[in-house]
Amino acid sequence: MKLLTCIVRPNALDNVKEGLSALGLTGMTVSEVKGFGRQKGHREVYRGAEYNIDFTPKLKIEVVVSDSMVEQAISAVKEASNTGSIGDGKIFVLSVDEVVRIRTGETGDSAI
C-alpha cells in the first residue's frame, strides 16, 4: 500500500477528485495548506503597504491506494492538475505499513 501526498493548485481539486473516483478510489483527505517551491510568492497591497507573501495557497490531497493502483492513481492526479506552468505541485509517494478501519477492525487492502 502506498500513501500519495499530492500538493496541487486549489482549483485542481474537482478534477483530481473526478480522476481518482473514475479509478474506483473511494476516499481521500484534503487540507488547505501554504508553501513555496520554485513558484515564488505573490504580492498583496493593503492601504498602500505592499507585502510579498512567500507562501502560496495549495491543497494537500492524501490518498492511500493498493500497490496495484499506484501507477494509475499517479497518472490520474498528474493529468488532472497539470497546466504546464510552474506551481502545478508535486506528488510524494510513501510506503504504508498498515491500514485499520476503526469501525470493523479490518486491516490491509480491504480497509482502504
Next chain:
Amino acid sequence: MMEPTSKPSVRLARSRQAIMAIALLTVLALPGAALADELNSGDTAWMLTSTVLVLFMTIPGLSLFYGGLVRAKNVLSVLMQCFALTGIMTLVWVLWGYSLAFDTQGMTAGVTNLSSFVGGLSLAFMAGVGVDSMAGTIPETVFATFQMTFAIITPALIVGSFAERMKFSAMIVFMVIWSTVVYSPICHMAWSGAGSFFGDMGVLDFAGGTVVHINAGIAALVAAIMIGKRKGYPERPIPPHNLTLTVVGASMLWVGWFGFNAGSALAADGAAGMAMLVTQVASATAAVTWMLVEWIKHGKPSVLGMATGAVAGLVAITPASGFVGPMGAIAIGVASGILCFWGATTLKHQLGVDDSLDAFGVHGIGGIVGALLTGVFVASGLGGQGLAEGMTIGGQVWVQLVGVLFTVIYCAVASFIILKIVDATIGLRVTEEEEDRGLDISLHNEQGYYSA
C-alpha cells in the same frame, strides 16, 4: 433676516437656560416664557432614530471595521475595546460628561470666561433631566442620549492607532480621563451655544469634524507614538485577517452616519435633508476617488481602499454637512479621498508611526480637510448655505483654521500628559510575550476562532 446658516444652530439650543443661541455670530436671548419649547413629534421621532443609528456606528460598525483589520489573534481585543467603551462612556456621560459638555451656567454671548471652555457640574448625575425637560423641540433625554453616542464613538475611533498592543486596563483609564478632560470640553466649546469659545468665534462644525474626528485623530497619533510600534512592524507583514468583516463594518458606518450628520440638525427638517444628501455624495465621491488613485498607483483597485475612502469622505463631510451643497460635497469627497490616501499610505511612513489601523490618517487628516473646506464651500456662490453676514471665504477659513489648531494643540498636549501618567502608573503596553500570543488569549482568555 436670518441667513440660511442659522439652521444648524438648532444644535446649540438649550432650553434649560432658556437661551436659544441662533447661528454663529447672531445671538438671540429670549426669556424663558417666550421660548416655550413645544415638543415636535416629527423631530423627536427622527432624533430617536438618529441616536440608534449613531450607536450602531460603534457597535457593530466600527468594531467590525477595526476587528477585520487586525490579526486573528487580536480580533476579540478590538471588539472588546469598542464594546467596553460603549459601556464605560455611557456611565461617564450620565455621571459627569454631559454636564461638562452642555452645562451652560455662567455663559454669556460674546464673553470669554472659564464657562466658555468647559461646563460646570449642575447637570452631573443628570440632575433635573426628567420626562418633561426639553432641548429645543425634542426631549432633553433624547438630546443627551444622542450626544452620548458621539461621546462613545470618539474614544472608540482612537482604538485603531494602538490596536494589538495596549493593555486593556490602561486603555480604560486613559479613555475615562481623556473623555473628561478632552472630549467634554471640546464638545462644550463647539456646541454649548452662546458664550462658547468656538461658537462665539464663528467656527462651523455641524456634526463633529473638530469635536469628534480631529480630536480622535490627534489623540490617536499621540497614542501611537507613545506606545510604540507593534513587534515586527514594519519589517514583517501584518496583513488584515478578515476584510469581509471590515467591509461589512464600513458599510454599517456609512449607514449609521446618516444619524450622525442628518441627526445633527436636531430636527426632521430641510437642513437634515440636505445633510443626508451631501453625506451620501461626499462618501461616494471619496470612495470612488480612493479607488481610482489606488488603481493608478498600485495597478489594482482594492475593496479595502474603497471602504477606507468611503469612511474618509464621511469624516470630511461631517463638519460641513449642514453648510454645503451637493457640489461642495463632491469637492470635499475628492479632496478627502486623495489626502486621506496620502495620509494613510505616505505620511504615516514618513512619520515612522505605527498608526495600526490609520485612525490619524483617516480621521485626523479627513477631519482637518473637512473643517477647512467647510469654510470654503459654505459660501452661497459655491452652492453652500451662505456665510455669516460680513464674512468672507478667507475669513471663514481662517476661523476654521484657528478652531482646528486650538483643538490639535489642546488635544495633543492633554493626551500626551494623560498617557504619560497612565504609563507611569499602570504601563501602556502588554509584555512582549503577551503580544506574541495575541491579546485575545493574553488579556481575555478567549479566542475569536476555534477550529473544532
